[in-house]
Amino acid sequence: MGERPQTPEGFVTHLGVVTDAIAGAPLDDALQARLNRDFPADGAWHADAREWVLRGCEEGWLCGREAGGIKFGRAVPAGEALAGMSVDVVEMTEIVGPHHAHPNGEIDLVIPIDLGAAFDGQGAGWKVYGPGSAHHPTVTGGKALVLYLLPGGAIEFTRG
Template identity: 55%
Template sequence: MSDSSHSASPGGKEAFHQLIAGLTAEIAGRPLDAELDRWLNANHGAGSPTFARLGAACRQGVAEGWLCEREGGGIKYGRVFKAEDALHRFSVDVVDMQDIAGPHHTHPQGEIDLIMPLDDSPAASFDGRPAGWCVYGPGSAHRPTVAQGRALVLYLLPEGQIKFTA
């Protein structure tokens, strides 16, 4: 069956939601700090089944057009899910960046990032970090930067809170 539209395959977006909900259930209520960063990388980091499933789901979503559907300033991006109880009050965004710095912003309640270098850019890093997780605490700020190639980055934001710098 060939379909050239951008509708999600059966279970595509729903399966992605379930994957994220399973992960957010494990981190709900934990402080966004260096300990959570270590825990995520030890339990769900590069090379883990969770990392592989999330990476495959993100690549599928981009290919099907329901992830990273917007573009601005050389960055493809999009909020997939707003903060909701089923996702333990985390919103979910995914960006597609290649050798670029994004807009400066602060994280009122912190930010959890999953860095997924694309196959042709295995050395791609996000804010100097390789494939895996990066946790920013409440009140932190940065100019998100992908270097040495191209990566998809999944963002989990408590209550969807992000403040872009004017």
């Protein structure tokens, strides 16, 4: 079995534009609004992020594992490169994922593949969950890729 290809530095640098801009900000509705304003789904940054994520899935450095109909994988561990955040990407199609909690919060970049696909009700763009939140991640309306930033890399799978 071959090793997973390395995550390209260009991908990390691209995401660093966002993590540097929001470092230290509370994970709340105001941050979600700010991200959707400053890095909108119809903007150049989002278009480039989409291309990076599609390329990563194709080349195998993203979504390299699969369980329960969901492809997933951690692309970047939490560390200084991204203001203490880790990066994971999931590919989901019309599915409810496993319940989990976000001890430090979660910042999601939603990238619909199918027109009308949404993650927890959010189409293309950003969804922010505050510290201590929990959910069953759900994609409706087709296939979507979701890139999520976890402060400290913290996530707890639960039985909720």
